[in-house]
Amino acid sequence: MTFSNQFQRAADDYLAHLTVERSLSDNTIAAYRRDLTHYREHLERREVLDLASISAEDSASFVDYLRDGSTGKSMATTSVARMVTAMRRFHEFLVAEGVTPNDPSHDVHPPKIGMRLPKAIPVSQMQLLLDTAGKGEGPIALRDLALLEVLYGTGARISEAVGLTADDIDFDSASIRLFGKGRKERVLPLGRYALEALEAYRVRGRPSLLARSAKPSSSLFLNKRGNPLSRQSAWGIIQSIADEANIAHISPHTFRHSFATHLLQGGADVRVVQEMLGHSSVTTTQIYTMVTRETLKEVYATAHPRAWHD
Numbered sequence: 001m002t003f004s005n006q007f008q009r010a011a012d013d014y015l016a017h018l019t020v021e022r023s024l025s026d027n028t029i030a031a032y033r034r035d036l037t038h039y040r041e042h043l044e045r046r047e048v049l050d051l052a053s054i055s056a057e058d059s060a061s062f063v064d065y066l067r068d069g070s071t072g073k074s075m076a077t078t079s080v081a082r083m084v085t086a087m088r089r090f091h092e093f094l095v096a097e098g099v100t101p102n103d104p105s106h107d108v109h110p111p112k113i114g115m116r117l118p119k120a121i122p123v124s125q126m127q128l129l130l131d132t133a134g135k136g137e138g139p140i141a142l143r144d145l146a147l148l149e150v151l152y153g154t155g156a157r158i159s160e161a162v163g164l165t166a167d168d169i170d171f172d173s174a175s176i177r178l179f180g181k182g183r184k185e186r187v188l189p190l191g192r193y194a195l196e197a198l199e200a201y202r203v204r205g206r207p208s209l210l211a212r213s214a215k216p217s218s219s220l221f222l223n224k225r226g227n228p229l230s231r232q233s234a235w236g237i238i239q240s241i242a243d244e245a246n247i248a249h250i251s252p253h254t255f256r257h258s259f260a261t262h263l264l265q266g267g268a269d270v271r272v273v274q275e276m277l278g279h280s281s282v283t284t285t286q287i288y289t290m291v292t293r294e295t296l297k298e299v300y301a302t303a304h305p306r307a308w309h310d
Contacts, residue, residue, distance in 0.1 A: 003050055004040065010051060011036045014093045023182045027159065035086035038066070052100050054091075059105040062087055081110035120261035121254060125247055126152060130193075132245040140224060142205030144237050146197040147221055147229075151252060153194035154178065155259035155277050158252035162229050164220040166206070169198055180278035188276055260285070 001009075015033060018024045024032075042065040046058055066080045075083075087105055094100040130152065133145040150161055160178045168177040174190045190198070206222060213226025221229040235252060242250035256277070263273050274285040 003048060004044065006051055007036075007040045007043070010094060010099055011040070011090070013097070014090055017093065025159070025181060028181075031082070032086050035083040036090060038083060039087050039090070051094060054100075054104045056104045056107065059087065059091070059108050063108065063111070077111050084108060084110040119249070119254060120258040121247070121250070123262060125245075126255075126258055126262075128245050129241060129247060129250070133241050134197075139201075139205035139208040142197075142201040143209065143221060143229075144241065146194075146201035146205070147234060147237065148241070148255070149194040149197040150176070151255035152259055153191045154188050155256045157256060158231050158234055161252075162219075162221055162231055162234050165218040166202070166220050167218070168220065169202075171195065171199065171202075178278070184278060186275065186278050 011033070014036075015029055018032065019029055039062060042062050043054060043058060045065075046061070048054055048058060063080065063084060066075045066083055088103075088108065091100070091103045091105045095103050130145070130148055133141070133148045135141075136144070147161060150156060150164075151158070154176055156176075156178050157180065160180060163179060164176075169190075170176070174195050175187050176190050176194075177185060177187050179185055206220070209222040209224065209226045210217065211226065212224070213222075215227075217226065217228055219228035221234070223229050223233055231252075238250060238252055238255075242248070260273050260277055263276070264270065270285055271282055274282045277285060279285045
């Protein structure tokens with residue numbers, strides 16, 4: 001068996017393990033597969049003969065391989081860190097399964113990533129985005145407004161939003177059911193604006209879109225052909241509305257960041273926000289408290305007579 005075939009078989013077993021045992025999403029599995037493909041190509045370039053003969057030097061040089069553009073493009077530090085982590089987890093799996101006697105990547109560590117604060121937008125800009133989305137008529141416009149209201153009103157990830165079914169909205173209790181990473185379920189309240197937008201879409205928009213498809217769909221958000229809306233299409237919708245509103249650098253995650261930041265600015269407890277975002281650790285959520293802290297510092301610096309301004 002060639003090294004390529006041996007590696008690929010082991011990688012397939014590892015990815016199957018992640019799918020079954022850890023219930024990782026299809027997108028995460030696809031990312032791991034790409035990362036391991038880069039690792040295999042690196043090892044082949046070094047003429048490694050089999051999995052057991054991968055040396056610590058082979059694994060350590062993977063970082064340089066990623067950084068010197070050998071993959072065909074310049075890698076961001078976050079991407080390098082993710083790929084190195086994928087490599088380490090793969091080797092841990094091989095040792096645990098008895099495929100290899102040791103872990104050559106044990107002393108290889110991902111590059112440190114500088115902390116980046118989430119990019120939220122002011123409430124006024126969010127209002128402008130929603131007002132822009134609400135100007136249109138017809139089923140597509142109703143869908144777009146409902147989508148944006150759900151993203152901002154719940155902090156849902158874009159994958160969670162496009163994965164919604166019609167049954168995930170409970171209009172009687174004004175709540176929504178989201179499925180996060182690992183299919184972890186959480187039920188969140190729906191505010192009046194999101195509920196009204198969803199109700200309008202349910203009554204006057206979705207039935208019209210659904211009628212355009214020969215195949216019935218349970219998906220809540222549909223494209224113009226009546227099929228489930230994809231993440232890429234949802235991204236395009238958001239970008240189009242942002243362009244019309246003349247607001248730059250808007251992405252689906254902007255709504256999630258703004259949801260969390262605006263809640264904390266309004267006095268919400270960080271652990272409540274953690275539950276609403278579906279974070280497994282409050283540490284992940286606490287980065288948003290730093291955003292509000294930075295805002296406070298800016299306000300103080302410009303407004304207080306004893307601050308640093310002239």
